[in-house]
Amino acid sequence: MNLDHIRNISIIAHIDHGKSTLADRLLQMTGTVTDREMKEQLLDSMDLEREKGVTIKASAVRMIYKYQGEEYEINLIDTPGHVDFSYEVSRALQACEGAILVVDASQGIQAQTMAHLFAALEQNLTIIPVINKIDLPGAMPDEVAQEIEDLLGVPAEDIPRISAKAGTNVEAVLEQVVQQVPPPKGDLNAPLRALVFDCQYDPYKGVIAYVRVVDGQINGTPALLAMSTGKTMEPLEVGVLTPAMLATNSLHAGEVGYIATGLKSVQDLDVGDTITLASKPAQERLPGYKPMKPMVFAGLYPSNPDDYGDLRDALEKLQLNDAALVYEPETSQALGFGFRLGFLGLFHMEIVQERLEREYDLDIIFTAPSVEYKVVKTDGTVLAIDSPAQLPDPTQIERIEEPWCELRIFTPAEYIGPVLDLVTKRRGELKNQNWLDTKRVEIVCMIPLSEIIVDFYNELKARTRGYASMDYTLDEYRPSDMVKLDILVNHQPVDALSVIVHRDDAYHKGQKLVSKMKEIIPRQMFTVPIQAAIGNKVISRANVQALRKDVLSKCYGGDVTRKRKLLEKQKAGKKRMKMVGQVEIPQEAFMSVLRLEDE
CATH class of the missing domain: 2.40.30.10 (Translation factors)
Structure with a gap:
């Protein structure tokens, strides 16, 4: 096809603003798929995407659109909206000349709308704003159109107002794509x-x-x-x-x-x-992509040590499909051979875990997530560590620096109080507040990355009835009073349960962990002490009581020394058993560290 009749576009938007539904309507309208083949979220091909209702992978599709008697080839890339998959968006944008920016008519511009928009503007793409969901009872298309005009300078009356679900006015989007998005530049005769x-x-x-x-x-x-x-x-x-x-x-x-x-x-x-x-190679490569820097790290181990080879193969294949995943081998005393994985966020980690279990049929254990800290030693050397096991001896540490990020939260005005309360509870500092209009406000604050990777997003949604949205960028490293919290089971430290926490949170977190372990670890024939310790100082303890046989059941009446002799014999047996006894730690114990924050 003639270059002038090709358009390469992607759809960008905040999570759940209707990208995949709009892609469905465009596919139907251009006759790319028949009504018989059509199903909701057609481009979300993974089972996981359908279950969770979110796009995880960007997917491409070619459509042929007839406009004013001529055929146009439109290559469409549908992208994810979730903050953890923004790398998929940045890659998709580099294959395009234009982007359709979808904004929900009832929610207006949200945090990820801005993040994806800036990414598209950095690539010098033509932006086509579209207001979706105009058929919702709470839709405010005029106010949202004014917001977009103030942001992009596009006249409010020129912005298509559509309902992707009902198919209302979707044709106008295709017309704007053909009219406004420039055709690709390229030399057909140059080397490939x-x-x-x-x-x-x-x-x-x-x-x-x-x-x-x-x-x-x-x-x-x-x-x-x-x-x-x-x-x-x-x-x-x-x-x-x-x-x-x-x-x-x-x-x-x-x-x-x-x-x-x-x-x-x-x-x-x-x-x-x-x-x-190969026969006529080009002289220089295309710029490619900046490698993604992982934000969250966790250990991954096979439940059965014999599956180590299968896990390695599965990670290699998954990394091909998920360029933001990084991993390297590591070993643990408690769990044996495994890998240290880097993710862009906790949702990314959850998706990787589910894909490994479903697509590769593996039984795996994840350790508690951690962020990357910088440790300045007394001799001046600086270490980057992402696992509690890598922390040097406390006598060699001059200071530990933790990553802080700039967090932007968009929220309706009535939820400012609960949002600020959440931020201050997580050691955050308010930077400024920007009123977007009389009803909505943007809160900008500085907060440690470790405080937002575990369930901060869920808590924010709960406190604002789902109306708030957030976006964060890594800003700087600051010195912090961080300590390594060890968990000891039967006086043996379990390295896979260790976490790095702020000293102020250590007692509270230690107490919670110990109480949780007491419920999960099965009772043995001897008492099992569970302790939380910072260095050599135990800060919390709970005992899993021993199972006891009633050795006195056959004694009735008679001399008390006989009973005492039997009890002493039992006590000696328990002591001997405790010296050789091994406590099996079930998989739920490792998972409970992840779930602590949810309670």
Whole structure:
């Protein structure tokens, strides 16, 4: 197709503002899928996405739209809205020239609307604002249109007002895409350069690369070269996504499609790489992507040590599909061989855990999440640590610095009190308040990252009846009074249960953990002490009482010394048992550390 008749766009919005529903209507309207094949959230192909009702992976699709007697090829990329998947959005935007910004008519502009908008503006994309859900009882399309005009300078009357669910006025969105989004630039005769914006692994076709062709063209299945890894590949097929894979045998500059590379090893191709022809390679690579910096770290271990190899293979394949996941091997005295994983947030961690269990059928244990601290030692060296086990001896530590971030919360005015109370309880500091209008306010504050990774978002939603939204960016490291809280079971420290906490929270957290462990650890034939300790100082303790056999049941009356002798014999047996006894810690104990905050 002629370059002038191609449009590459993505849909961006805050979570739950109707991106996937709008994508469904566009697919139906352009006849890309028939009414018989149509189902809700068609592009959300993962079971997890359907269950949780959120988009996790960006998905691409080609549509053919007839406008004023001419055919236009529109390549659409539907993106996630959740803060933990913003890397998917940034990658999708680099394959586009325009973005449809969807805003909910009842909620207006939210935190992630702003975050994704700034990301799109950084890429110099053409923004098409759209007001969705105008059929809701609480819709305020005029007020929201004015908000968008103040933000973007687009006249309020020019903004399409639609209902993606009912299909009202959706045609106007396609018209604006054709009229306003510029066609892709690219030289059909230059050497081939295709940007890999996503990958997945197929057991039959090997690594499948989703690409945006920037220059040149692929005809047939010639030998290709991945420029950063230097790997050559013999592709099995090339084609477009409709949304199913459709082999077309050719892709040219400006188009979005896929290449079934035939590569069997997942290390041979990276997201952000440039693919070129092996016979006539391009001179320089495309810019690619900045690697994502993980925010949250946790240990991952197989429940059965024999599954270690399967877990390693599963992580390799998952990392191909999820470029923000990082991992390295680690060992634990309590859990054996495993991996240290880095995530962008707790929701990202939850999704990775569920994908490993479902897609790869693994039984796994996660340890408590942690953030990356900087430890300045007395000799001046600085260590970056993301696990309590890596903390050096307290005598060698001069100070520990923890990451702080700038947190932006958008909330209706009546919830300012509960929101500020939540922020101060989590050691946050108010920076400023900006009134967006008479009813909505933006609260900007500084808060430690460790305080918002566990359930801060859920708590915020609960306190504001679901109306508040948030977005955070890492800002700086500040010295903090952090300590390592160890949990000892039967006087043995369990390294997988250790956490790094602020000294002010240590007693409270230690008490909660010990009480929780007492409920979970099964009773033994001997008393099992559970202790929380900072260094050598025990700050909390609970005992799991021993199971006892009634050894006096056969004694009735008679000499008391006989009873005492039996009890002494039992006591000696318990003591001997305690010396050799091993306490089995069930998997729920490791999970309980994660759930402490929910109670």
